[in-house]
Amino acid sequence: MGVVFGSIPIIFCQQTARHQYLHKEIYCFHSMNSLFLPSSLLLFPSCKSPSPYLRPKPQYICTFNRHHHDHDLPTLSHSLKPSLQLSLSTRKMSIGAASPPDEGTVSVINFEDFTEKDWSFLDSDELNFKEHIQRIDQIISAGEIDESSKVLVSISSEEFVDRVVESSPSLLLVVHDSLFVLAGIKEKYDTVKCWQGELIYVPDKWGPLDVVFLYFLPAMPFPLDQVFETLANRCSPGARVVISHPQGREALQKQRKQFPDVIVSDLPDQMTLQKVAANHCFQIDNFVDESGFYLVVLKFSKAKN
Structure with missing residues (x-):
């Protein structure tokens, strides 16, 4: 684990039956060269985990800006754009939200095989x-x-x-x-x-x-x-x-x-x-x-x- 420099507000977005989005903010932390996001970021709050171990391999398109922290490190914006749908067991879920037009350049982060621990x-x-x-x-x-x-x-x-x-x-x-x-x-x-x-x-x-x-x-x-x-x-x-x-x-x-x-x-x-x-x-x-x-x-x- 690297040295932690700050917190990143992560927004969970769930599409409801009325096609509205519920935004849920959770603070995560990052080190100098990496952003720590376990696979459970893919899960919606209202869904029960189908299995103790989830191993999706997603690709997120995230908007970054460089004015939010003292160390001039890239930080995840207050939204995540959908890049794919994931199938976890028999459920299909997606994660996303609309981003304001002035949030800066769009970067791609590849998340490899993350595992959600069994709690x-x-x-x-x-x-x-x-x-x-x-x-x-x-x-x-x-x-x-x-x-x-x-x-x-x-x-x-x-x-x-x-x-x-x-x-x-x-x-x-x-x-x-x-x-x-x-x-x-x-x-x-x-x-x-x-x-x-x-x-x-x-x-x-x-x-x-x-x-x-x-x-x-x-x-x-x-x-x-x-x-x-x-x-x-x-x-x-x-x-x-x-x-x-x-x-x-x-x-x-x-x-x-x-x-x-x-x-x-x-x-x-x-x-x-x-x-x-x-x-x-x-x-x-x-x-x-x-x-x-x-x-x-x-x-x-x-x-x-």
Whole structure:
């Protein structure tokens, strides 16, 4: 992964039955020489994924301009022009929107074999749905959200976001690797901010954050120390960071065997977490590590100048 210089607003365009277009903006990130767009960009928010793994080979015609970022890098415009139709399983989808005439030159980007990771393990078990929702509510309650809170949710299920939205925070930012998941969220909640990529690259323009939910920390491919260093630069004094797993450590071990390309670490034990957190001015307020439930709440104390 290259050095990230900025965010790119990506617009999802879905043609409705009335032949109108719904525009859904999701922020992506780019490096000096490449634009990171997973294959899930091809999916519409209202469509369910026909398969955990999608390998289309599309060609997009994208409009670029060079006045949007400080580093004079090409950035994707606020629209995508349709260049082809894609068939995913038995569904056919297309992506496109009309571009303003003054957006500059048109360039062609070829996207080769991208793979959408399987995030199905984040979804609730239908057999234990009621218990799952109760645990989600317990996790959200630990964040102590109020109407003035700026909230970040990292790598969660859509169900979790649904429940956070009900808490009515002043700002909700969802960070996820999957553009398909983000598109589904954006379809339901147009006011929710969505960032495709890694937590450590989220810009500070949405901060300072009052509540951070690290819903599935083991899917983050970064050292715990780096995660807390990022949070220390993004959180407001007194902010709460909630680390969770609604099924606990035992279920995580099974999930890691099934999804080794997505789940790359374990849940931290109390001693490890306490040591790393203290280095960045976080203190553990609550620690629950049961066989079927994991919940940690940390408070941020702003460092003295």
